[in-house]
Amino acid sequence: MTGRAMRAVLTWGLVLAVWPLAARAQVDADNGDAVVVDMPEPDRGCPAKPEFLPMTPMALVGIERLGWLVHQAIIPPGKDKFFQAGARSRSGVKPVPAEMARKLGAPDTKVPLWVFGKADSKACKATPTAWWAVRMGTDEDRQTYLMAEVAVECELLPPGRLSGTPVALRQKDEPTGCRLRRPNRSQTGKDSDGLPPDYAEHVPPQDCAAPECARLWEYFGVTGGEDSAGAFDLTVSYLHRNGSNPCNWATDDLSKLFVRHAESTALQELKPGGVLFGGLWDFNGLRYILSRQMGVFYAYDYQQLKAPRPKMTPKSVRYGSPTEEDLIHAKRSLSPCKK
Structure with missing residues (x-):
């Protein structure tokens, strides 16, 4: 093996060892040098241990706008400062300051949300923009829920039909290759x-x-x-x-x-x-x-x-x-x- 060929083999091995998985090395046919080429990253698929966050129409909780809220947490009675005394016996919705949301159980926003919306479309990234305390239920079972209004990077179907209800996943990486299919x-x-x-x-x-x-x-x-x-x-x-x-x-x-x-x-x-x-x-x-x-x-x-x-x-x-x-x-x- 010539010196140039030996150097090419060693260089190729080093590149494969340290270069990201989304890239691969090939040998230039003309001079034998290693050349790095981009390769598509394999799909991650659906997560093995998903953290699902259901979504609720805004109008259903009393916010008179089209759109969706993402479930964040159930606010314990001891931390519920939004509905006191007689207000606890009624349904209602009140804004929650962003700095309070984390203390009330909202997930860390450093981990992204990925929303599945329309049928057969890939998940798109969603970012919480506002939080709401939602009081709902009956006298036998009434609780306060923390929900987040989100900005999404794709189009969602408007509320109105169960088959159009979106659902969110919370995880670090985009769930590429994972798709939501609707009743067909x-x-x-x-x-x-x-x-x-x-x-x-x-x-x-x-x-x-x-x-x-x-x-x-x-x-x-x-x-x-x-x-x-x-x-x-x-x-x-x-x-x-x-x-x-x-x-x-x-x-x-x-x-x-x-x-x-x-x-x-x-x-x-x-x-x-x-x-x-x-x-x-x-x-x-x-x-x-x-x-x-x-x-x-x-x-x-x-x-x-x-x-x-x-x-x-x-x-x-x-x-x-x-x-x-x-x-x-x-x-x-x-x-x-x-x-």
């Missing part, structure tokens, strides 16, 4: 339509004979990629007809959340369930199934669900207390009176 398939069945067999086996039998009773069902789900793994949300309603006004009919309703594993036709029920609003996918396929219900956010880890000894308990975050209206409409129904 649905089917409904009327009185004479039978439930698909894979769903029917999870629905308890019930007497429902026409014309006194009608059974309606609906499911929607999210899948992605080449495998068939996905999550599905089912609602079944039995309408007991009594007169011509559907609002006078008694109903029996049930809702269930399922996961279907790749290359499987069977459905596995997920508890405590919740209303499906999406899933996170990366180069490994489905990673997390996302749902929410009555002020609680759930994230089911698909890798744990399909393990030989599956862990079925989801990661949960309490981000709000249900109001009286929420409790009234808590049960999902396909009754035409509740449309």
